[in-house]
Amino acid sequence: MKTSKQIGKSVNRLEGYLKVTGAAKYAGEYDVPDLLQGYIVNSTITKGKILEIDESAAHALSGVVAIFSHNNRTKLPWFDIMYADMDAPPGTPFKPFYNDQILYNGQPIALVVAETFETARYAATLINVTYDEEPFETELAAHLDDARDPKKGIATLIKPLPPSANGDFEKAYNDADAQYAGEFIHGTEHHNPLELFTTTTVYEGDGKLTVYDKTQGTSNCQIYIANVFGLHYKDVRILSPFVGGAFGSGLRPQYQLFLCVMASLELKRNVRVTMDRAQMFTFGHRPQTIQKTRFGATADGTLTAINHTAIAETSQHEDYTEVVVNWANMLYPAKNTLLDYKLVPLDVFSPMDMRAPGGSTGLHAIEATMDALSYILKVDPMELRLLNYAERDVSADKPFSSKELKQCYLQAAEKFGWANRKSEPRTTRRGNRLVGTGMSSGIWDVIALPAKAKASINKKGKLKVKSAVTDIGTGTLTVMTQIAADSLGIHIDDVTFEYGDSNMPLSPIQGGSYTTGVVGSAVKAACESLKKKIFKKAKKMNNSTFNSVALEDVVFEDGSIYLKQDKSNFVTFKEIIADNDGKKIKASKNNIPNVLKLKQYTRAAHSAAFVEVEVDEQLGIVNVTRAVTAVAAGKIINPKTARSQILGGMIWGISKALREETLMDHNLGKYMNTDLGEYHIPVHADIHELDVIFVDEKDDIINELGSKGVGEIGLASMAPAIANAIYHATGKRINKFPIHFDQLL
Amino acid sequence: MQDKNSSNTTNFSSNSNATKVQLHINKTTLHLHVMPWVSLLDAIRDHGKLTGTKKGCDHGQCGACTVICDGKRILSCLTLAVMKDCSEITTIEGIANGEVLHPLQTAFIEHDAFQCGYCTPGQICSAIAMLEEGKADTRDEVKEQMSGNLCRCGANTNIIDAIMEFKDKRNE
Numbered sequence: 001m002k003t004s005k006q007i008g009k010s011v012n013r014l015e016g017y018l019k020v021t022g023a024a025k026y027a028g029e030y031d032v033p034d035l036l037q038g039y040i041v042n043s044t045i046t047k048g049k050i051l052e053i054d055e056s057a058a059h060a061l062s063g064v065v066a067i068f069s070h071n072n073r074t075k076l077p078w079f080d081i082m083y084a085d086m087d088a089p090p091g092t093p094f095k096p097f098y099n100d101q102i103l104y105n106g107q108p109i110a111l112v113v114a115e116t117f118e119t120a121r122y123a124a125t126l127i128n129v130t131y132d133e134e135p136f137e138t139e140l141a142a143h144l145d146d147a148r149d150p151k152k153g154i155a156t157l158i159k160p161l162p163p164s165a166n167g168d169f170e171k172a173y174n175d176a177d178a179q180y181a182g183e184f185i186h187g188t189e190h191h192n193p194l195e196l197f198t199t200t201t202v203y204e205g206d207g208k209l210t211v212y213d214k215t216q217g218t219s220n221c222q223i224y225i226a227n228v229f230g231l232h233y234k235d236v237r238i239l240s241p242f243v244g245g246a247f248g249s250g251l252r253p254q255y256q257l258f259l260c261v262m263a264s265l266e267l268k269r270n271v272r273v274t275m276d277r278a279q280m281f282t283f284g285h286r287p288q289t290i291q292k293t294r295f296g297a298t299a300d301g302t303l304t305a306i307n308h309t310a311i312a313e314t315s316q317h318e319d320y321t322e323v324v325v326n327w328a329n330m331l332y333p334a335k336n337t338l339l340d341y342k343l344v345p346l347d348v349f350s351p352m353d354m355r356a357p358g359g360s361t362g363l364h365a366i367e368a369t370m371d372a373l374s375y376i377l378k379v380d381p382m383e384l385r386l387l388n389y390a391e392r393d394v395s396a397d398k399p400f401s402s403k404e405l406k407q408c409y410l411q412a413a414e415k416f417g418w419a420n421r422k423s424e425p426r427t428t429r430r431g432n433r434l435v436g437t438g439m440s441s442g443i444w445d446v447i448a449l450p451a452k453a454k455a456s457i458n459k460k461g462k463l464k465v466k467s468a469v470t471d472i473g474t475g476t477l478t479v480m481t482q483i484a485a486d487s488l489g490i491h492i493d494d495v496t497f498e499y500g501d502s503n504m505p506l507s508p509i510q511g512g513s514y515t516t517g518v519v520g521s522a523v524k525a526a527c528e529s530l531k532k533k534i535f536k537k538a539k540k541m542n543n544s545t546f547n548s549v550a551l552e553d554v555v556f557e558d559g560s561i562y563l564k565q566d567k568s569n570f571v572t573f574k575e576i577i578a579d580n581d582g583k584k585i586k587a588s589k590n591n592i593p594n595v596l597k598l599k600q601y602t603r604a605a606h607s608a609a610f611v612e613v614e615v616d617e618q619l620g621i622v623n624v625t626r627a628v629t630a631v632a633a634g635k636i637i638n639p640k641t642a643r644s645q646i647l648g649g650m651i652w653g654i655s656k657a658l659r660e661e662t663l664m665d666h667n668l669g670k671y672m673n674t675d676l677g678e679y680h681i682p683v684h685a686d687i688h689e690l691d692v693i694f695v696d697e698k699d700d701i702i703n704e705l706g707s708k709g710v711g712e713i714g715l716a717s718m719a720p721a722i723a724n725a726i727y728h729a730t731g732k733r734i735n736k737f738p739i740h741f742d743q744l745l
Numbered sequence: 746m747q748d749k750n751s752s753n754t755t756n757f758s759s760n761s762n763a764t765k766v767q768l769h770i771n772k773t774t775l776h777l778h779v780m781p782w783v784s785l786l787d788a789i790r791d792h793g794k795l796t797g798t799k800k801g802c803d804h805g806q807c808g809a810c811t812v813i814c815d816g817k818r819i820l821s822c823l824t825l826a827v828m829k830d831c832s833e834i835t836t837i838e839g840i841a842n843g844e845v846l847h848p849l850q851t852a853f854i855e856h857d858a859f860q861c862g863y864c865t866p867g868q869i870c871s872a873i874a875m876l877e878e879g880k881a882d883t884r885d886e887v888k889e890q891m892s893g894n895l896c897r898c899g900a901n902t903n904i905i906d907a908i909m910e911f912k913d914k915r916n917e
Contacts, residue, residue: 016854019862020846020869022797022837029796117791118782194801194809194863194897244799244863245897277802473861473898644857648899676806676895683892685885687901 003491003558006482007705010640011492014478015242015471024242027214028198028274035200036065038263038273039120040256041110041127042282043102046669047136047347050100050129053110057126063119066267067127069110073097074229074262082227086220086509087251089350090153091318096255097262102131103317104349105670106282111259113271136347139666140288140313141185147311147342151319158447158512159358162325163395167336172305176296180372184293184365185736187661188313188671189286191354192679195244197283198274199260208235209264213257215240216250217509219468222502224253225261241500243472248353250472251509254283281662281674284352287312289324291365295334301379301387303332308365309340315350319343322351322358327443328366329395330602331405332388337395347669353511355652356712359444360719364657364737367440367720372733375425381439381724382409382418382608393602401701404632405441405606411693412630413439416610425731433614435625436729442607442717446634446708447514448593452505453526455484456586457534461559461574463490465526466498469507469519474711475641476515482637483520483705487527489556490573497523505588513605513709516637521704522591530587531556538571541579545569593703601701605633605708609650609717613725620741624654624722626689632697634708639694642710646692649714655681656715657722658738766830770795771839781827785819786810788826789836797837797866801895808894811867811874812836818874820893837866840873848914849873852907860898868894872908876915884909 018024043050055067076098077083083093096108110127114120137143150161173179195214202210209231215221218238226233243250260273275282289312296305310324325339374381389406392399413419421437422428428435454466465484471477477497485492498504507519532551538561539546545563546554555562561576563569577585611627629650636642659680662671673679692714699706719737726744727733734743766777768788775793786803789795789812798821801809805823812821813835840847849869852858859865871894875881881890887908896904 012854013857013859015862016859017846019859019865020837020850020853021841022795022866024862025796026799026863028800029790031794116780117787118780192897193861194799194807194895195861196800243861245861247897274800277804277806473859475860640857644860644898644900644903647902648860651899651901675804676802677804681895681897682901683895684888684901684905685892687888687905690902 003489006485006492007637009482009638011478011482011638013475013641014481026195026242026244027200027212027240028272030200030212032200032202032270034270036113036115036267036269036271037117037120038111038113038260038271039124040108040259040273040275040279041112041124042279043105043107043109045102045131045133046105046138048102048131048133050102050109051132052130054128058112058123061119061123061126063115064112064123065115066113066263067110068097068263070097070099074266077228085224085252086217089155089318089320090151094317094350096258104347108255108259111263111273113263113267136669138346138348138664138669140290140344140346143344144290144311147344150321150343156321159321159323160326162339162341165338169305169307169336169338172336173294173296173307176304177299178297178373178376179294180369180376181294182365182369182372182735184291186289186361188288188664189354189660190281190662190679191247191249192280192676193245193247193249196275196277196280197254197256198272199257200272201260201264202270203264203268207231209261210237210239211261212239214243214250215253216246216470216472216511218470218500218502219506220509221253221257228258229261229265238502239500240470243470246472247355248357248511249284251353251511252284277676278674281671283349285662286354286357287314287320287351289361291324293365293369295369295373297373297377301377301384303334303388305336306332306334307338310362311342311344313346313348313351314343315348316345318350320351324358324362326395327359327362330393330604331390331441331443333390333394356444356715359712359716360656363440363442363716364720364723368723368735371438371724371727380423382413385409385441396602398600398602401601401603402634402697402699403606404695404697405608407695408606408608408630408632411695412608412610412628415691415693416628418610425728430614432618433616434729435612435614436725436727437610437612438721438724438728439608439610440717440721440724442609442713444513444605444713444716446517446603446605446702447512448598448703449508449514449518450590450592451507451518451522452590453522454505454586454588455526455530456584457530457573457577458584459574459577459582461494461572463488463495464498465495465523466504467507467519467522468502468504469515470500470510472510474515474645475638478641479516479637480520480523483523484527487524488531490559494559513711513713516707516709517703517705520707522589524704525589525591526587529589530585533585533587534573534576535561537580537585538576541571541576598701603702605631605713607631607713607717609721611721611725613722613729615726615729615744617730617744620744622658622726622739622744624688627718628691628693629714629717630693630695631710631713632695633710633713634697634699634702635706636694637707642694643692645710646714647690649712650690650718651682651687652715653718653722654686656737657719661738764827766826768829768832768834770834771836777826779826781825783826784822785824785826785829786821789821795836795838799863799866801863808871809864809867811871811894813870813874816877818871837870840869849907849911852911856903856907858903858907859900864894864896868896868904876912
């Protein structure tokens, strides 16, 4: 069969049929015999101690099998390290049911296991808990004076703390012809993937478990469960082939996994534990963050001074950090900088990476400050970015591995029609609505990590590639299949990619926009290794034309090896395997990035968003009527699924700027809007014309594929562009997200 | 909190309170013996073993559990199974004609109208019944009428593109 190149092709999602017919099975949907159902009871106080858990009424209910709490939990390890997972920040990981201490409101404190879901749910309401309450603190704004430097740990390797100050910021800022200082307030957000966190544990006997879990890391959960419950790694199999959204919430093992496994091991039964929607607000979240900026520029628009500080919340037990303030000087080469990032520990659960963590927070402050400066300087906002375009990352004194941001600005501006813009705010109306346009830059770093993949080819000439990686809806299955097909020169229908299973070769957690680059490079490397082995076998065949030929002299195409010089000389993979007594040829590759080479460069994806809004000042309504985002993210493996990632990011930007926030009653230390009726995300009626452009960008440095990843970059530039468009429409600079109607009336 | 003593007298999960219910799901009759408080969603998923219908909130706020009941789209999480005795129900498993996909399902694949796929069954069931309702004609009307079905991945524009393409082809 003639093969065509798959990389760069808009292949439809390979699991599409399963998803549109309801056949795709998520973690809580496996039909397991004699399944028990668990329901979790959460703390109703914020800090203190459990005095008593009265389970008598719940126990009296027929159908209740067991109730677990710190009183009767499994013996657990003492050492923190045993609870650490691949995404654990410095500090002490949360240990469910460890003791009687309450660390935050909503902490899981008991698990009811019953014959039916309804019985478990009802029994959970019958459990009476008495507490000894202690005073607590949950409000970031009230504790800014307590901010301190974050602790360092493994996590800070891929989340660098701010670079040290450069030049003399105060002098440069005071001398500047134009200055803008802003304070930016961001509330808490929760990931809220549509699928509830669920675990189904199949008790296989002899301390063996098969676990269907909602996660972004099967290997991560396998290591965690084995360490915590003292099981052999090989006896714990975590499966997660379909994940109903995650956005960072599945980067760490969540507590329903722990509880489900504990119940299963104690009862020696199959158990399912599912969170309800309110419980989806009782673990990691995007942290409330308060930022301040002071930027100064000369009259010609040259940015001379950048001061960007952020204070974010964390829990009392872990120092969760994100990269908030490092971006400004990567984008704009000012010589005088002062960057600072501090934490305030509060009585909340540890925050957690949520789509474009840090970047989406920091870029709002940076890009709104740039926008404000452009009006003070009377320079077009895009022109100001071009005037301060960084050809080199001065913050790290390194070149970029590639950077086509300029093309992002120009191509998006062209498509948007930016040139026709009236620069004065409040000058355009459509009916009774004010119309404004705004733009923003976006940046997201490219992370390199090791990953492993296995590849094998059978007598039918079918290629199978395996990795433990998940596909959280990003298109990983499809993209990996495309990469494998091209690597071996084989038709895409002859490739199977197996994934979402901890029995498969180790993969890092799926996040940070790095999966395509990291796992894709491992898939390519495994296929390259397989090619060598296939070629070696081909050379050994009787009367082989390839006897005295080197690997460089052949091409792998159409499921065959061809002599480059003379394409009439070829041998098919099937013939090679037949000669190998029909035995599969296998290869395995642990792909380790060349850190020494990578360290010499700043590696980042870029974007530019242009947005039009309509604002009704009588009703305070904002509509994002149209938007264009141009993205430079290296090689785009699948433009269709990549476009969907960017569209998703843009819609998350609309949500961040205008809709979503978890509100806390600080008198109770409890989130108030813990359901999808009150936690607002955009609905279909909120979403209008959205356009995506992928700018050509070649990068030979970042990874084997030259692919930077597109999960976060669409969000990074969108939210600030909306805030800037609202300023242009109304003349009101609103630096608090989400922007609510009351601020616009 | 419930009165602790009253619960002792309730034989909560034994079959003494269970009710016989017949659900005609995807042209197959399902005979259930369920407690009156079992939602139609849980009956379909746990008793009927049809897990294509999704639970996203269990509160009627996300639309993931949408099924077509006697020709109308309903939220199966806000419906008790006992309320729908003898009803005709179509779930996502009943939308395709055997192996042959419904044109809207094909349009969803072509337009990449899903990412994680968790809201997809609800979106598809909702869209098919919505078009039958005949209230939505323009793109804006379709968006409005589909707004009870949330998508957290942000596939919104692709979902509406798929529905519009199917609607326009259907009307040709």
